[in-house]
Amino acid sequence: MNDVEAAARAQAAFAERFGGAPEGVWAAPGRVNVIGEHTDYNDGYVLPVALPHTTRAAVARRSDGRLAFASLQGDGDVVELAVAELAPGQPSGWAGYPAGVVDGLRDRLAGGVSVLVDTDVPVGAGLSSSAALTCSVALALRDLVAPELTREDLVDLARRSENDFVGAPTGILDQSASLLCTAGHALFLDTRAKRTEQVPLDMAAAGLELLVVDTGTSHTHADGGYGDRRRECEEAAARLGVPALRDVADVASLAALDDEVLLRRARHIVTENARVLQVVEILRGAGDPREIGPVLVAGHESLRDDFQISTVELDACVAAAVGAGAHGARMVGGGFGGSAVVLVDRDRAPAVADAVRERFDREGFAEPRTFDVVPSAGARRIA
Template sequence: MSEVPTDAEAAARAVAAFTDRFGAAPEGVWAAPGRVNVIGEHTDYNGGAVLPVALPHTTRAAVARRDDGRLVLASLQHPGADAEVAVADLAPGDPGGWAGYPAGVVAELRESVPGGLSLLVDGDVPAGAGLSSSAALECAVALALRDLLGLDLGPADLVDVARRAENDFVGAPTGILDQSASVLCTAGHALYLRTRDRRSEQVPLDLAAAGLALLVIDSGTTHSHAESGYGDRRRECEEAARRLGVDLLCDVRDLADLAPLDDGDERGALLLRRARHVVSEDARVREVVALLGGGGDPRAVGPVLTAGHASLRDDFEVSVPELDAIVETALSAGAHGARMVGGGFGGSAVALVDAAATDAVATAVTERAGATRSFAVVPSAGARRLS
């Protein structure tokens, strides 16, 4: 993957592109990062814990106000696919495609933008790779509107605006993990977020000091939350919770308490597998946080990551052969642990590797498992204004 631009370089590119498209400079440029989850997959909408880090890769939004009531959207990553609609006419599905994500944010705040907006998007978060490119776009726009329009929105409000845009406007039934990571993460840390009550803390994550790296590996198999089986998994979790008589699966802390789901029929067996992943994954998040905070060797996190992949593959059934091959190849090439990340049905994997072995593992997954690209993650800053 090409080198990530500095904030100054990214802002200058966005300003130039906006000026070329709209004939005048924007009022500002805002950025929000993608994320990779160290551990904690499909726990967020079940009220459980997550542990993401922000990527150095960001999506940028250059924005200016208009006076004609129109929303005009352009993207350097989607040339020729501009969208224009009256702010008053915004509705789920109109506009669709990439433009639905920023439009959904504007729709959430439409009462504050009667004059309309010109908005140009640029970025380098890989799309469809399980790295939350959609949340990065939503959060960059939400932050831009807050600052530009002087709205009284705190970090949690920004997360909610962005999540509702994805849930209600785009139609992807995600939890709050992606948007929370994009807004709340800080450089050099992982975000330990308990999604039920939204308590969070920053967990120091200096892998370089331990001679380690977290390698993100793109399978090249794209996915979409709105079109994949993500919604099915969420409904299965909700059904399992109802059968167990709890509000959310995070209320179950002991795997033995899932026994009532095993009632002898096929549906009960499926729900047991789904719930077993969520409960065990929640426990894995707590285990990784304890390992990172205990002063021991972070290499001990590796087997926990690998166990998480097995659970996602076998119990939650959201992995694909391409991701399984990447995980197996990374482990055979010397990774301390590896797992798929994101909602599943494609996307990326992560591998915890010795820094000195990063190139060797990257070469192995490319040559033997068909990975399309890989890069080492540095825990980076959350959403911010660039200019």
Template sequence: MTTDAELEASARAAFAAAFDGEPEGVWAAPGRVNVIGEHTDYNEGFVLPVALGQTTRAAVARRTDGRVALASVQHPGQRVELDLADLSPGTPDGWAGYPAGVVAELRERVPGGVSVLVDGDVPAGMGLSSSAALSCSVALALRDLAAPQLTTADLVDVARAAENDFVGAPTGILDQSASLLCTAGHALFLDTRDRSSEQVPLDLAAAGLVLLVVDTGTTHSHATGGYGDRRRECERAAERLDVPALRDVPDVAALAPLDDGTGEGSVLLRRARHVVTEDARVLEVVRLLRDTGDPRAVGPVLTAGHASLRDDFQISTVELDTCVAAALEAGAEGARMVGGGFGGSAIVLVEDASVDRVTEVITRRFREEGYSAPRTSLAVPSPGARRLS
């Protein structure tokens, strides 16, 4: 595994090559995988993510000419430079929109502008929050360099605003909170309404388990996909139930007014049912981890979460469904899709001794169905965002 010192040195060298100078520091923010709690964050509910070992690094230096310069190791030849005053939603676009959005949120703190070099290994489009890792690494850098009074909660808001308002991706606070708040060896139990949180121990290795991440090879985009449609449907359901958010619905029985015999009512019922039952699943997983200390017990809850995302929220894909089914048939403790949906990855809770066999079964099933070969990695609960130098 590459050390933080090696990652820092690499980012510094890339910055020097891009900008012919030295950065003032290097910061790293991880991607995340959500153990349970999908599409509950913008409904003011509960989530339970862990940070990944993969990070995005931002090497940053302040400028004095009022310019913003952005470069990426992953996007060579796509350096972006413009006046600080010219930053506006959609300008620049693409990958550069995320760091630019953070700079725009904090432009009064860096009136001379900044140079930012980003490098990372959080896979994009897999549902592992590569965009949040990018935004949070830059937000943490600018906080340390120019706005030390900002709290971690403030940084969550800055990074979320960059994605929501600048890029146009209607995310909640799950991804940014996970990237900034998670700790090694724990899952982050977060109430997205009041932002209270708890670090819940999640020692997979001690239980002889691993959390396998399976990239199905189908990518998604929050900014252009169906994520926004689902968010609007949830808001509409809450309006019809006359509650501030779906978090406030006490149980599935209270969703009956949505079942009015219309097509819209049927859709809204399914969307709301997923959110209500998913919040309950988060609470159940936290209870199991607290009471038993054995992550194996949460496997069936993960699988139930996938069925809800597939049937009620309707954001799974044939590749994701195939992955989950194959993993369970091969003996996994539980499995489900993760992320915003319409592509991306699944997680599989599996015995360490069985991971190779489960991976082989999933790969063979994909080959038989004519899908692209999946890529796999392990999700080890890792530290949150931090300064490397």
């Protein structure tokens, strides 16, 4: 579905739910992270691309002091409450994400707002469907009531919605990717300095495809495992006497950690930051992008063994893909389920996808969903 078709669908659905036309429709993409997992909340480096899949938000202001949220992927019910009733956990469920964005601008939205969302970003697949939701609404409200806000301001607004309102302890990776990515590029982000660089990533010109394999095992950032890893990283940094694990120079500097769990967590962050820098150098230069393949595999092994957030399905996917001729593969996202990304020659992509499906069938796993990713544009108004 292109932007014109997506906007028309959202406008029609808004009119049906709320009895009038929206003031506009905004779209924000999900993301897949080429490399740099769990480094964002450790002040480190990340390298995501935006997906062609987006969440669309049709939005209109109100004058009765109430909020209304509806989703074409939900049960059809409208979640409604007064602006004055907004509080962390109220409303609960998916509506808490856009509500958290509204809460951040509630002094400008006393009259209320109606929001209708529609999405083709797979939910629970580690592709940042939650950031696509918050960022589409954040951009809409910026355009309607806070035009002085920059996209960097919106990254913080959307992150606060997830952190403080929903209780999901994310960093700024997902929101930055959704709002700041450009077509044909990966976003190199230094999360401490908040410096960005658009790194060219033209898969088609290199004869490559970046496949995403959704294993069908769902995850959520609001569950305990993600938060546990963040706390473990913070404790490791405190024991090492540094502000964040970003400040650890190398693996040898971790020798002071006498706790095996904390050592593993810290080792992943230190080596993952190095992997991001390595991949960026390859993509900046005139080298073959295929050279990043082994770095992806090393990243998966670190997430599996040191960060301990992979699953049997994700491990099987990576093994099957590499065994069938992919240059590299790794799990992406917060972990405990979700998707893997696979770097493969275009002419080998069907065979690699078949190999993954055959492995899943032998193991008794649910059939995975596979699609290719073209580095796409960030959030934008589409109507």
